[in-house]
Amino acid sequence: MELPLGQESVARTRKIVHVDMDAFYASVEQRDSPSYRGKPLVVGGSPSQRGVVAAASYEARKFGIHSAMPSVTAFVFDVAAGIAKCPGLIFVRPRFDVYREISTSIHAIFKRYTDLVEGVALDEAYLDVTENRQNIPYASTIARHIKTAIFQETQLTATAGASINKFLAKMASGQNKPNGLTVILPEDAIAFVEQLPIEKFHGIGEVPAAKMHSLGIHTGADLKERSLTELTHHFGKAGQYYYKIARAEDDRPVEANRVRKSIGAETSFAQDLMPLAMCFSSTFSILAYLNNRNYSVAALLGGISPIIYSYDTPLDQQAS
Numbered sequence: 205m206e207l208p209l210g211q212e213s214v215a216r217t218r219k220i221v222h223v224d225m226d227a228f229y230a231s232v233e234q235r236d237s238p239s240y241r242g243k244p245l246v247v248g249g250s251p252s253q254r255g256v257v258a259a260a261s262y263e264a265r266k267f268g269i270h271s272a273m274p275s276v277t278a279f280v281f282d283v284a285a286g287i288a289k290c291p292g293l294i295f296v297r298p299r300f301d302v303y304r305e306i307s308t309s310i311h312a313i314f315k316r317y318t319d320l321v322e323g324v325a326l327d328e329a330y331l332d333v334t335e336n337r338q339n340i341p342y343a344s345t346i347a348r349h350i351k352t353a354i355f356q357e358t359q360l361t362a363t364a365g366a367s368i369n370k371f372l373a374k375m376a377s378g379q380n381k382p383n384g385l386t387v388i389l390p391e392d393a394i395a396f397v398e399q400l401p402i403e404k405f406h407g408i409g410e411v412p413a414a415k416m417h418s419l420g421i422h423t424g425a426d427l428k429e430r431s432l433t434e435l436t437h438h439f440g441k442a443g444q445y446y447y448k449i450a451r452a453e454d455d456r457p458v459e460a461n462r463v464r465k466s467i468g469a470e471t472s473f474a475q476d477l478m479p480l481a482m483c484f485s486s487t488f489s490i491l492a493y494l495n496n497r498n499y500s501v502a503a504l505l506g507g508i509s510p511i512i513y514s515y516d517t518p519l520d521q522q523a524s
C-alpha cells in the first residue's frame with residue numbers, strides 16, 4: 205500500500221529548490237545596454253551563417269520567437285515577401301564569458317546555503333537544502349533569499365520552485381515566470397501532477413507526448429492509470445521514470461557538479477613553430493581557449509603537461 209506523500213516519514217522528505225534565471229542571456233544584454241530594455245531582442249548566431257537563437261527577451265517571445273529557433277526564422281516571417289516576424293528585433297551576439305562570470309556569482313550565492321548544487325546549464329540549477337548551512341527549515345524561505353540576493357548582486361531576476369524532489373521543484377519553477385516563486389507542498393503534489401497536461405511534464409519530450417496522446421494519455425491522472433509493464437513496453441526504460449513522476453515521485457539525487465581532474469585541448473598550426481619559445485607561447489593560446497571554456501587557468505597552471513607532436517609536412521604539399 206502506498207502512503208500519501210504528506211504522510212511519509214519526515215526524515216525521507218527532501219527539500220529541493222530549482223532556480224532558473226529569466227531569459228538569461230537576453231536579460232544580461234538588456235541589463236548591460238539600457239537602450240535594449242523593453243525591446244524585442246535575441247541573442248544568438250548570425251542569421252546569415254545558419255545560427256540559432258540562444259535566448260529571446262520576453263518582448264521577442266510575444267512574437268513567437270524562442271530559443272533553438274533558426275536565427276533567420278526569428279527575423280523573417282515571409283522570406284519571399286521580406287516581411288519581418290518582429291519589427292525592430294535587435295540581434296546581439298552572445299558574450300559567453302560574461303554569462304559564465306554571472307553564473308559563477310550565482311553559484312557562489314547557492315553555496316551560502318548548501319554544497320549540494322547541481323548546475324544544469326549556466327542559468328539553471330538544483331539545490332538540495334534538506335540540510336543547509338543556515339538551518340533554515342523551509343525550502344521556500346531559502347528560495348526567496350536566493351532570489352533577493354541574485355537580484356541585489358546581479359540586477360537580474362530568477363524564478364524559483366521549491367518542493368520535495370527534483371521533478372516537482374522543476375515543475376514548480378515553470379509555473380510562474382518571470383520573477384516567480386512557486387512551492388509545491390507534499391500534500392498538494394499528487395493533485396498537481398494529476399491535473400497536469402502530459403506535454404507539460406518535464407522529461408516527457410514531444411515524441412513520447414504525441415505517442416501518449418495516441419494511447420489516450422492526456423493528463424497525469426491518465427498516466428497514473430497505466431501499469432509499469434505497459435509504460436516500459438511502450439517507452440522502454442523511460443517508462444519507469446514516467447511511472448514514478450505520475451505518482452509525484454522522483455528519487456534522483458541532486459548531484460553536486462564534480463571538479464574535473466584533467467581536461468585537454470589541442471590545436472595544430474598552419475606554420476611550423478620554431479624556436480621552442482614559440483611553442484610555449486602557443487601553449488598559452490590553448491590555455492586562453494580553455495579559460496574561455498570556464499576553466500580557471502590559474503588552477504590549471506600547477507599541472508600542465510604539454511605534449512607537442514611534431515611532424516614534417518611533405519615537401520610536395522608545402523605552399524612554396
Ligand SMILES: [Mg+2]
Pocket residue numbers: 224225226227228327328
Ligand atoms: Mg532560464
